[in-house]
Amino acid sequence: MITYCSAVWGEFTKFIGGRGGLAHWLLFGAAVLCCLVMGKRVRKKLFWPSALVLVFFFNPLFYAYVGTRFLSGVYWRLLWMLPVSFVIAFVLTELAYKIRKNVLRAAAVIAACACIIITGEREFSAATYSEKENAYEIPQAAIEISDLVMGQLTDWKEPIIVPNELMCYIRQYTCAVTPLYGRNAEGFITNIEPAEASVFAEMSSEEPDVKLITDIAKEKECRFIVFNTSFHRIPEDLTEYGYEKIDVVEDVYAVYRQIGPAQTE
């Protein structure tokens, strides 16, 4: 039982983001308690539903029988059922209106906002948003590489190998180009084959085994390989491995094509 209790607590801290999120949750706890004394209407709409959701979430038996079996890894999502921001915003509004003088009330509102700002983390920052490279809001290199190889592929199921930072974006632009592996290399959606896992491991390394990659690529009928030359330390000429450089995108992405098999250009 203690294991389940600590696991539920772990899900909770994962959701709030550890100590960083504690202040807003303490504010929520205080706001919920305020709702208890704010009259029947508020108790009915905000206090009891919040209390029930919390009981539901922190119930170790529920976690043991339902959480671990059906909500494994995403149990914290149940906390979306808590009207956290609505409760805090409503209680702060009501408290502000307990102050009769307009100027004092405005000062209280500013102080409350300042408390939220100081104890919180900015949602819009350089860490979360950046200048967009294109309307698709994916790396421009993914678009340029796709456009480059698209017309040369035999069909839309022919795989290509791309650096790890691009593997999630190619198919968001076009389904005419298929990476050999994508986010499944990190354990999502479907399982990855051992050969693909080997290529992924090599592409994750600064000094990839080019022979291994090109051998598997040939085996998988993968005629295009893209390396990030600012990360991968590889020989510039890959003709000895059966691949030739056809273009360089954004000065760092070297696109290689297999020498020999008939081209469809």
Next chain:
Amino acid sequence: MSFRDILFMSILFVLLPMWIGYFWVVCLKLRGTVSRLLHAWVLGFATMLAVAQVLLVPLVALHQSLTTALMCWEAVLTLPAAGSFFALLVQWRESAQTEAADKRMRRSETAGQGNRVWTVIFGVLAAILILMQAYIPARYEHRDDDDSRFVSEEVSAVVHDTMYWDDPIGSDQLYWNTGEVKKDLTSPWAMYIAMCSRISDIPPAVLSHTYLPFFLILLCYALYLLIGRVLCSENWEKIFLFLIFLSVLHLWGYTSTHTLASMLLLRIWQGKAVCASFLLPLLFYLMYQVMNRRCRRGWYPLLHVAGTGACLLSGIGIVTGPVVLFLYGIVDFIYYRRWKKTLVIWSAALPGAVCLAYYLFG
């Protein structure tokens, strides 16, 4: 952003939901221009989601094409749209009676119970904060790895005219009942976006990353304003202050990538984020209405509509929708001891329960 795309998006995500939602406005006999518009928008969008869920699940299971799904969806949506038109005609006839009530409501909407100057100040501040939250995600770029599944599925559906037929990564034929994509049969939000992409001719990635955040964040705040109206007893000064606090909480709520604020402002185009930011708050709002002693019966079917719409968005909508209805149903029963009402509330969880049963045992 092009004018053409904005026009299409305005029709798909504002005008069409408002037109469809007007049916509910008339059924619920809502008064006041602002109240009607906001209710029509929010309830109309929820209706569109529910209709899509009812149609898409069997069509995906039957391996139908995206075009077929789109045609069916458009055909079925004409029913509530025609209902709205009929309701509008009826209301015109009764306009003389309602005019006086409307005038009263308008007066209370514009003046409220608060101080006029502070109402205007808070209103302007709230509007600036909300527009900023809608504009930044549309103007700037946020990358999320989950899109490699959802947006890829949308691209594949639009280009190949299929629904969940190929692996969003490897392009192997996958069918809807294989791997993690099995979840998508009961929550085909990606196909909803694919249908919007097909109608508007905007590529799914552009639609999801540039246009959806702007329209969906505004839609969410329209709903939050309605919640504020209920909680703050229609005092506009308080409602605007409520929205200011809510905006500040969201803008500084990035304590983890899992919080509601992060869902709303970082990846609102994904089904689970729409579930957390729109559908669950909509269920709260509907329950606030239903939990009144003198509640209009028109609110009950809306619980079913929202319960069905929650399933479309995400697997977590299938779980949390019924749980919210169950818990609020208990609260309502404790207060009013009316079994029939509680059973009606719980019955709205049935679509979710059916999807969950498939999800777990199918």
